[in-house]
Amino acid sequence: MAAGAASGGSATTDTYKESRTWLLMPAWLTLSILVLAPVSMMLVYSFLTKEFRGGVIWEFSLAAYDQFFFDRGLFGDEAPKIEWTYILIFWRSIWQAGAATLLSLAIGFPTAYFIATRPEHSRPLWVFLITIPYWVNLLIRTVSMKFLLRDQGPFNDLLISIGLIDSPLHIVNTNFAVQLGLFYSYLPFMVLPIYAAVERYNFSLSEAAADLYASKWVTLRRILLPAVKPGVIAGCILVFVPSMGSFLAPDLLGGAKNFMIGSLIEEQFKGNAGNWPFGAAASMILMTMVLILLLIYARQQARAEKTEG
Amino acid sequence: MKNLMKISTAALALSLGATSASAEGNLVLYHWFEYIPQELLDKFTAETGINVTMDTYDSNESMLASLKAGAIGTYDLAVPGDYMVKIMAGEGLLDTIADGELANKGNIAREWADPSFDRGRTHSIPYQWGSTSFAVNRDVYQGDINTTDILFNPPAELAGKINMLDSQGEVMAMASLHLGMEQCSNDRTQLKDLNAMLTAAKANWASFNSDTAKEVLVSGDAAVGQIYDGFSAKAREEGANVEYAFPVQGYVVWMDNVVLLKDAPNRENALKFMDFLLEPENIAAVSNYARYASGVNGVADFVDPELAKLPEGNPPVSAGAPVFIEVCNAETQAVYDKIWTNLKK
Structure with missing residues (x-):
């Protein structure tokens, strides 16, 4: 995927060589105003002294990290x-x-494969169907999910009425409910990149493998998966990273009994704690972790490309 | 020529109108969302010619954060809760109302004229007040509910079916009442007890939620919910068989107050609006809208009779003393934050 983008990029560079700087300006401006500035501010705040009830005192301090x-x-x-x-x-x-990511992968991969193997003219319709629920606000979807899953809710009523269970499954306010909520919130981020990868996969490779007496399982593992790996990894990152910082699903579906990173950080700014430097420090530590994860991924990608080339 | 005359007359009239409007001036409110009926603001404008603009917030803390981040000087009046009045005064965000500046100050009910959070009412007037306790579903539990044991040491029928407010102040105040200790006590043994008691009690709690405190009672997800009195009454109206408890150990009261902000751009008009809200007929309109009590004398004739009959507003004789949430000093607050994190880790 990365290689495709790069070769496409070099063609564009030639055509618009003179205006390249200008064309990049909006992206640079947006990134520096909306990403670099807030992150630098957070970095600075995490090393300042906390002011009682919110705010900072401009004195260097390591108290937040301590x-x-x-x-x-x-x-x-x-x-x-x-x-x-x-x-x-x-x-x-x-x-x-991680659990939400695995759940998304388990459901998202077959879904993406299914869509990519439909006749070409009907694929946009399937993609469209996947995205429809996501036109509704996340908060409303999470509340609806809680309504569906709760002890006296439709899901339990259905299971009881068809005789599968005798007493309602207790799902709301458990860790599983949180995983389910995160899975549901970010599923399209898994499906779409994998779909894009599978769609570009040359299915005659699978046929060739079959001709050479490879079983279906071996074909999937040795031929299809390596070819669509970038899409799978991109999907996993796109689900995993926002899930880590999320606080809607943990608060509403998990009952807010246990802090997640997102709710811990929120409490530092909006709750009684009012400890801005600590909130900033926790954010920086989270960001560092995500960055390390992405760097490992990028290095592996680079190494893989080297061995291929 | 005739047309030109007409136009210039119209322009003149318009500019005159504009001057007269600006002579009456503006008033800028910073208020909770859905907490004042629009008709009341229209009535104020009709009586005085003053234009009212209003921005809203959804928590005391976010209002404080916004004022501290530079919104001071934009607004004339805000409506903080009791403890927040004290914090704002301490931070120097409030202006002082001199003696005689408010014509209707005498209308304030005696019990609200000198509250602990604003001695002598030098910065604020009462807006609405109510209590925070908990409501119990009577279909699930029929025993005595007027004890804080229901929350912190519940009978078997209620264990695992309790929703607490996701608010450190409310939970800590109730827990202090349960253990019979002073709020914000800095006694180390007491703080350790508080920490241990809450950690043990959590095993019986289903969730922490403030926004859906009413919904979880109506849906039956929770059989006990720590809740504001008005929410409890609404839960009953929506079909939940809940009873509001007045524990013998005491319960929390709160009062929202209209405060005069420092550097108010329209100080005179702000005082006029405060006087307007101290008229029984006007503040009763707020009560009828928000379903809470006011702190003003003579409202009885104007308030919806249903409101006076609510069990939430009529504590039994066995009820313990009502207390306000207290403002802890930085040192004790740091321990409270630690206990809260321990509780939710």
Whole structure:
């Protein structure tokens, strides 16, 4: 996928060589105003002293990072131990987001494959159908999901009426509900990149494999999957990263009993804590983790391309 | 020529009109969403000729954040809750109302004339007040509900069916009442007890939610919900068989207040509006709209009679003392934040 974009890009560069700087201006401006500036501000804030009830005092301080990594007891005067609270919260978020990603992959991959193997003229219709639910606001979809899943809700009523279960399944306010909510929120981000990859896959390769007596499983594993891997990885990143920072699904479907990274950060700005530097520090740590993940991916991609070339 | 005359007369009339309007001036409110009927604002404009503009917010903390981030000087009046009045005064965000500046100040009910959060009412006037306690579904539990044990040490029928407000202040205040300790106590043993009690109680809670505090009771997802009195009454109107509790250990009261902001651009008009809201007929219109009580004398003739009969507004004799949420100092607040994070980790 990356290679295709690059070769397309070089053709464009030649045609519009003189105006290249100008054409890039909007992108640069948008990125620097909407991404670089807020992130730098956050980075600076995470190293400042907190002001009581929100705000910062312009004095350098490592207190926010200290709070994240060291436990000094309820009253802050004990010998520092490793603080597990925030590591636990981060771990829980990673785990929930990971489960949601696997769920999306399990459902999204066959769906994408199905769409890509339809006759060409009907594919846009299937893609269109996938996106329809996402025209509705995320909050409303999450609330509806809660309504469907709750103990006296339609989902449980249905299962009871067809005799599958005797008493309602308790789903709302569990971790599973959160995973389900995240899966539902971000499913199209999994389907669409995989669809784009599978659509460009040359199915005569599968036929050739079959001619050479490869089983269907081997064809899928050795021929199709390596060819569409970039799409699968892009889909996984697009589901995993926003799931980690999400707080709507955990709050509404999970009952907000346990902080996720997103709700922990929100509490620092909108809750009683009013601890802006700590909120900024937690955001920076989250961002660093995501960045490391993406760098590993990028390096592997580069290495893969080298061995191919 | 005739036409020109007509046009210039019209222009003259228009400009005269404009001057007279600006002579009466403007008033800029910073208010909660859906908390004042539009008809009342129209009535104020009709009586005084003052144009009213209003921006809204959805929490005390977000209003404070916006004013601290530079909105001070834009607004004349805001409507903070009790503890927030004290915080705003401490941050120097409020102007002082001098003696005699408010003609109707005498209309304030005696019990609200000198509240702990604004001694002598030097910055604020009462707007609406009510209480925060909890409501219990009577189909699920028939025993005595007037005890904080229902939330923190519940009977078996209610365990696992409790929704708490997702608000540190409300939960901590109720927990302090349950343990019989002062709010914001900085006694270490008491703070440790508070931490241990909440951690143990959480095992019996289904969820933390403020926005849907009423819906979870109506839908039956929760059998007990920590809730505001007005929400409890609405839950009953919507078909939930809930009863509002007045624990013997005490319960939380709150009052929203209209405050005069520092650097108000239309200070005179702000005072006029405050006087307007202290007229019983006008503040009763707010009560009829928002379903809460006012803190003004003589409203009885104007308030919807149904409102006075609500059980939420009539505590039984067994009810403990009502308390406001207190403002902790920075040191105790840091411990509270830690307890809250522990509770939700």
